[in-house]
Amino acid sequence: MTPGCCTGCTPNWVAREHRLFAMRTLRQAISVARKDLAIEFRTKESLNAAGAFAIVILLLFSFAFDPAAEAVREIGGGLLWLVFAFAGALVFNRGFARELPNECLDALLSSPLSASSLLIGKAMASFVLLLGVEAVSLAVFGIFYDMRWWIQPWQLAAVFVLATWGIATLGAVFGALTVNLRLRELMLPIIIYPLLIPLLIAAIELTNGLFSAEPLKPDQLLWGRVLIVFDIVFTALALALAETILVN
Amino acid sequence: MREKVVFGLAAVSAVLLAYDLYQIFLVLPDEAAQGAIYRIMFFHIPAAITGMIGYFVALTLSILYLSTGRLRYDSLAASIVEVSVVFSIVNIVTGSIWARVIWGIWWTWDYRLTSALVCVLIFCAYLIMRRAIEEPTQRARLSAALCIFGCVDVVIVWKSIEWFRTQHPGPVLSIRTGGGNIDPAMERMIYLNLLAILMMAAAMVLVRTRQEQTAREIDSLRRLANAA
Amino acid sequence: MPDAIILEHVWKFYGDYAALRDYTLPVSAGSCCALLGRNGAGKTTLLRILAGLSPFQRGSVRVFGEQPRSDKARRQLGFLGHGIGVYEDLSARENLRFFAQVASLRDTGATVESWLERVGLARVAEMPVRQFSRGMRQRLALARTFLHNPGLLILDEPFTSLDDRAIAMLSELLTEARARGATIVLSTHQLREALAIATHVALIENGRLRYAGERTEEMLNDPGLLYRLHTELGGA
Incomplete structure (x- = not known):
């Protein structure tokens, strides 16, 4: 399905076909993402649930330990990413479940939309929603825990974008995989949390590093590499296995 | 035929295991630094290797299933994952006992320990998901996809944690070190026990595969009965 | 006329159970093929295979000479299943x-x-x-x-539960589609409506194709004929 991107060794028209194919995949993915976001902003089903959930968890954590202590600086990253992972599961559960009423999934799959566009579009929509939830949580976190998280804003934004894309991709893949299963809402977290472990470790380490006043150390920067590798590998796998996962 | 193979494998494995146990507990001396507890290694290392081989074979079978669509590969992959998870748990438990004696702690977030644990969690998820899907063909496709994602994830965990904390002893087998790290008699014992455990695992897998196939036959008969 | 759809020895399995057995069915371009059969006979499964929504295990399916999941086939496809497929x-x-x-x-x-x-x-x-x-x-x-x-319409029980206005509209759309050369495959267990539009019929029973051929005048006059002649139960 997905052509390789070996433009150097193929005739020009083949390269052009590939470029057109990639453009079309992207355009269709954006249509799907826009449609999903339009529905979500109208119903606010997962946005409300995930946002409220994130804030409640942040509040509960403040009772678990003294929010003013120096310790917050050391565990802040871990706390935030666990909240995001849990809130993410709520978003992903809705992602494909939204296609079930009226058998919209069949309508989409039998249309010229490719399975990989559909998967990537779903990931894009979840990505935007999750980033929104993260922004709100971060603000609340700063207030509840008296935390100056904006010391290194650009690096922090980069970490959030990279890690959130990884979570959103896996969420879309396994949202699609579990959409027709019994106990769908239970299966999704059981499957994605173990798979997210490397990504979450990396995001936590980097976020903790960025909450301190010092720039990242070289061994912390290695975690950035983990994030990038994770994103690339799982996006590629998602594209390759989209048909297998969606058409069965 | 299959029964004979299973019986043969199990019998040879049992005899070999008895011989190994005799050697390990009554012939080999205590290790200089660790004392008697080092003997747990004769089960810890072969269990780890058996689990790893299992996951690798399951990955191969999953890819084979997706390219050929033969349910035989799926049954085999599922059986292998199940048996591998058991051996991975044996590996973690024996390692933990050893760590309590030598390090004084049950657990540490070392990269080998962490990736072994992540591996068990991922493949437990695989087994749990299989139970949630009724239709065998759909189950096979989705499980194969999950198996591929899981194996890739385990590799990423392994490589990423390798960069930082390591407390686990380094490689001991001479195929990885070039020799000199372990007494040849002990190394020979590890291989012998690995052989015994692999044969045991193979026998278990064959029994499990048979059950999987029978389950599929029953499922198809039930569908036939419902359709008529 | 060339064939828009060619099914050759198609088998669909759920595990070891064969839901469709050895289907061979050409549908020529511009024709309208009505799939008949009782509930659970395999009509929906067959339509889902043609629409590329369900994989099959053996045999080959060609839609306009391509795989059902290919870009070209899906570009030509209009699919209406049991759900209305809108948000x-x-x-x-x-x-x-x-x-x-x-x-x-x-x-x-x-x-x-x-x-x-x-x-x-x-x-x-x-x-x-x-x-x-x-x-x-x-x-x-x-x-x-x-x-x-679309150049190929796959409709699963399109007339079921439609109101009068929608039935009129669907008939009009189908006539129009036929006029511009589109191929139609539809399933139904409402014999009279289906036979009125169909040029061809295919009868399915228990995952087997019992009859495939042109729709004749006799069938129009006696809709039960097909069942009596070609199913094991004889339409009882």
Whole structure:
């Protein structure tokens, strides 16, 4: 399905076909993402649930330990990413479940939309929603825990974008995989949390590093590499296995 | 035929295991630094290797299933994952006992320990998901996809944690070190026990595969009965 | 006439159970093939295979000479299953606009407006589908299916539970589609309506193809004939 991107060794028209194919995949993915976001902003089903959930968890954590202590600086990253992972599961559960009423999934799959566009579009929509939830949580976190998280804003934004894309991709893949299963809402977290472990470790380490006043150390920067590798590998796998996962 | 193979494998494995146990507990001396507890290694290392081989074979079978669509590969992959998870748990438990004696702690977030644990969690998820899907063909496709994602994830965990904390002893087998790290008699014992455990695992897998196939036959008969 | 769809020795398994056994069925371009059979006979499964929604295990399926999941086949395909396939929380216009974009239609805006007009939903185009009546939903579903002038229509029980206005509209759309050379495959257990439009019929029983051929005048006069002649139960 997905052509390789070996433009150097193929005739020009083949390269052009590939470029057109990639453009079309992207355009269709954006249509799907826009449609999903339009529905979500109208119903606010997962946005409300995930946002409220994130804030409640942040509040509960403040009772678990003294929010003013120096310790917050050391565990802040871990706390935030666990909240995001849990809130993410709520978003992903809705992602494909939204296609079930009226058998919209069949309508989409039998249309010229490719399975990989559909998967990537779903990931894009979840990505935007999750980033929104993260922004709100971060603000609340700063207030509840008296935390100056904006010391290194650009690096922090980069970490959030990279890690959130990884979570959103896996969420879309396994949202699609579990959409027709019994106990769908239970299966999704059981499957994605173990798979997210490397990504979450990396995001936590980097976020903790960025909450301190010092720039990242070289061994912390290695975690950035983990994030990038994770994103690339799982996006590629998602594209390759989209048909297998969606058409069965 | 299959029964004979299973019986043969199990019998040879049992005899070999008895011989190994005799050697390990009554012939080999205590290790200089660790004392008697080092003997747990004769089960810890072969269990780890058996689990790893299992996951690798399951990955191969999953890819084979997706390219050929033969349910035989799926049954085999599922059986292998199940048996591998058991051996991975044996590996973690024996390692933990050893760590309590030598390090004084049950657990540490070392990269080998962490990736072994992540591996068990991922493949437990695989087994749990299989139970949630009724239709065998759909189950096979989705499980194969999950198996591929899981194996890739385990590799990423392994490589990423390798960069930082390591407390686990380094490689001991001479195929990885070039020799000199372990007494040849002990190394020979590890291989012998690995052989015994692999044969045991193979026998278990064959029994499990048979059950999987029978389950599929029953499922198809039930569908036939419902359709008529 | 060339064949729009060629099924050759197609088997579909659920595990070891064969849901479809050894189907060989050519559907020539421009014809209208009605799949007949009782509930659970395998009609929906067959239609899902043709629409590329369900994989099959043995045999080969060609839609306009391509795999059912290929780009070219899906570009030509209009599929209407049991569900209406539109989003409750979007308006009629947004729904059609989305499906037009996904189909990469050139003149999205104008196409959507003309279809809204045609199915009589222009006045309520801004209303979310959630608030539509049953008949309005069905007409929207028809617009969604026919939006991109598909060359192959796969319709699963299209007449079931339609109201009169929608039935008239569907018949009109099907006639029009036939006129521009489209191929139609539809399943139904309402014999009379189906036989009236069909040029060909295929009868399915227990995952087996019992009869495939042209629709004859005799069948029109005696809809039960086919069942009596070709099924094991003899239409009892």
